[in-house]
Amino acid sequence: MHSKRSNISRVFSIAVVAAILLTACAKTPEESKHIPKNAGVVIGINSKQIVQKLVTNGITMDKFFSSLQEQDTSSEAAKAMKDIENSGVDINSNFFASVVFGENGAASYVSLTGSLKDAGKFENFLKQKVQGVTPTAKGDFTYAWLPADEALVGWNKQTVIYLRAFDMDELKHRGQRKMMGIPDGDDQDSSEDAAIVDSAAAIPTVLTVAEDGPTTWVPVMDHLFHLKDNETAGSIEAFKSLLKENADATFFVNPQVIVNGQQLTMMPANFKELLDGSFYTAAVNFEEGKVVMNGRSYAGKKMAEIYKKYGNITLDMDMLEKYPSDNIDAFVAYGYDMRMLGDIIKTTGMDGIVNMGLGQAQLTMDDILNAFKGQMVFVSSDFSMGKKPNPYFPQDSIEKADSKWVFAMKVGDKAAFEKVMNSPMVKQWLHKEGDQYVMEQAMPGMPALSINDKLVVAASDSALLQSYLSGKGKATLDNEIAGKIKGNPLGAYVNFEKFAAGMPADQLQGPDSSLKLQAKNLLKDLRAVSQPFNGSTQESQVVLNFKNSSENSLAQLVNLGMAFAKYHKEHKDDDNTAAGDSMMVPQGLDSAAVAP
Template sequence: MKRTFSKVVLTAVSAAVLLAACSKVPDESKHIPKTAGVVLDLNAKQISQKLVTNGVTMDKLFSAVQNKDTANQMTKAWKDAENSGVDLKGHFFASVVFQGVATENKSYLSLTASLTDAAKFEDYLKKNVPDFSLKTQNDFKYIWQEKQQAVIGWTKSTVIYISLFNANDLQKFAPPGTPGLPAPTDNNEYQEEAAVADSAVAVPAALVAAEETAPKAWVDEIDHLFHLKKEETAGSIEAFAKLLKENADMGVFVNPEAIYNSAQFTMIPANFKKLMQDSYYTGTVNFEKGKIVMDGSSFMGKELAAIYKKSDKKVIDMDMLKKYPSDNITGFLSYAFDFHVIGEIIKSTGMDGLANAFLSGKSGLTLDDILNAFEGQLTYIASDFAITKKESEYFPGEFTEKPEAKWIFNLKVGNKDAFNKVMTSPLLKDMFAREGDRYVISNPMVAAGFPPISITEKFITVGSDSVLLQQYLAGKGSIKLPEGIESKVKGSMIGGYVDLEKITKTIPEDKLADDEKPLMQSVKNLFKDISLVGHPLEGNVQHTEAVLTFKNKDENSLVQLINFGTAAAKVIQDKKAKEKAYEDSLLSAPVDTAATAAY
């Protein structure tokens, strides 16, 4: 067991799966600063209630996935965590606070929890933290973990752990050329630089202190978090306060303004930062009987909301979806969005002149030409998903299994004059030629390798095959959607659906080992489908809901996931045991000494 408070918190997160809860949920959120860019909330009490009600306990979980010796070790670690003084029945918050530019290394990760017994917590740290050295400041105690470069501070009721968050790591997940992040370098060079950086950023030079002495800046920051004024807390932000009132199993809060204002993204225009002022995102996850419900809310600030309110309040065009000719739907995604919103956002940042200059130089078009050319309605539909065997065109007699599906992508044209201007612009005139009321690909070789496509002044439509495309364009088809899906997505700006049951049913089992087949059957019997609905803007908030539905409607979804996870872990454990037994048998096999000598 890694003997750090971070391990205690991770163990406490595991507690969410295994504890009966009867204590009052503490108000840990008062130690989350409003400058936090990302906040994650785990409601251990609520999650544990759902699981324990369904008979999921720590002992059962350990016995299901571990051998006896390991289970005993884990049980002991768990008992230690239970007696650590940390409230394993409360909320756990993880926050990322962005401060300064990335190279200053002032950003940090904060973990916040409640204590039921501060004395027990101190004893736990003494037993599990090497070189434990207790310090005090004002009304709290703290220790400095040299190796982890982290401070653990606690009062009688709360514990806070903070450690350096290296914002430079964000570039690993950002697209090349993201404003404010370093330009990509040669991979080897990057790895060498990253290694140097990792060793150098443990603590900023300005924060270096004597060995085993916590950097004053980190201690002062914990002191600040313990004594935040109400107006300094994330709870003073309406979006975050609403998230807490949801009392969800899990929650997330994102404050773009806090990230931008921290100078992490130095090249983002000031006008864009102003546009995003008072804009936030919150999301919740709830594990219910037979489903997982995920809700998201985008809170728009005054300026951003004003742009959206000026635009057309579009909803998806159901005709584009309903004329798909199939009753074997795998899934679809329909989207309605006024593209002029993009133009207004660009104009509000003062970048429209640059955009128009670039477009004009390349194509003779303006930003408005492109935005006017399209209606902002698109639909993608797939059906008849299957895993098929196909013979290799290069190696006759060799077959591979590949997923296949029929599909249609349809984009609605807006102003036809603007559309024709785009299609005949210098950028596209050599790619497409007009034939009557439609455009076709000019180069026959390009056309031969391109999926069947139809381009008219009404729609741009692409299909998996020409027969399906013509059936769709004829408009005589009638899609067959699962019960309740059409009414669910009708009137929304985003509508989506995937039939997971149909997809998993096609997964072949012939190449699986006998002991793996039951697990695959469990996969096929687990999920039913997933749906997505994005509602039009109401006031300054846009709501989105995704629902993952399970085939078993009578059991809590988290319980089903855990039961599946323990079954999968058992299969993996058994497989490792068999592999080890086989290796041991080879090592212990007698050697033919006579044959060896003769050789």
């Protein structure tokens, strides 16, 4: 489909990139007034902050697009940038991408909203670039149907809105076809330059519904241009608060309208009510040496009541700290009252179905949820990559990852736990010896286990299991992350630097060795923490740290992307030759057996 589209879709895609790299945005995002209240997902950009961070690090549009060009002459992306300059679109405005899920049989759509600095110029641009386009006035705005895009664009003196339908079922089917290796007609017809533009703009995949046409979408466009204050996303306090964040990028999710959408009509009505007033927002900032995402989960009235009923459970630091290693690669520690999940299921009216499914095991949902306290940890350490004997061909070796790990979970109500362990579902696999439950029969490849009425533990090997259970070991944790997660319900850590260090040296060889090394030396670690529920919201933070702490993280990511694009451009002929050679191998012969 890409090659059949008119230039207008590329103009909007590149305009988003231009806004990120070139512009300074207004303090008040006027464009947000055209985002409807039933938008399920909204993405916003603070161009002013982002441009300062990129330009300060020497990244300009010229450098960015020159890295994407396949040849020395101007690429389609560069041409689109020139078109934008003459299109009347104000690249100094904010851009919002919104996903609206249709309700009561209405079609879903994606809209891009921006500002115009010259509406007349924009109309002339459409006439020049889109064959057969017919601008039509409707009240105080004008619209035009773009047949090649199967999309509608509308504008007035200040604002331009571009919207296209998408079919969630078709999106799922396309994903299934790709997994099965079935080619898509759209894939065969797409051009590389359009793919580059779409990926750079990071706009959600859109699948059109051709039969809708302008008859369906003109009323939608009319509605977006004339939203009342109480019909906009800004009338939602969570969204309004998000717009006030001093962030480089923002994300807003309204789960209730997604569930109410036509794709999820089979969900119980009570579940939809449970989500009423629940939202998720996130503010992302690219700082020197790190990316920081501050998230906030809003709980509606019914969900808040469930939270308050059980109070806050925090993660158990002792379960984490007694892991016996000074070489920890990653961990997740969690504290959650399992009975909250039961109340959520009961609120939706689905508990009867769940209990019916557990009836054969002589258990109820409450038995299982009461049996476990919800405090759990997973810790891994000593990651390595090395050659191991091939289990199928002992004379050969394979490259294999290896690590030590422990998973532990606290037991809750003892009586409920014993009922679960003595149920037919579990008893066929485990039996009790003293205070321990052991496997009926040893099975190859199974982890080492320790199960009693206090703790359930699985480990990569018996020695590590016994050392963990003894409690004599002491994990070496970063003081900062340990201090932040203590007293909170969730903490997580991943040390990318250690995982990268375990990569074999021979995998860094080849013509792209410098590129591999640049990627290997990019990230340091990831740290995440979630704070207790405060009665209405729950705060969380994810920090992605880079090894280079003196350069802005966005600049580092863009520079790496430009390096990849440059390498692809310089070695495109080599890649095509290699692909052609592999296609010439006769069927039935292993390509590895063919002499160079």
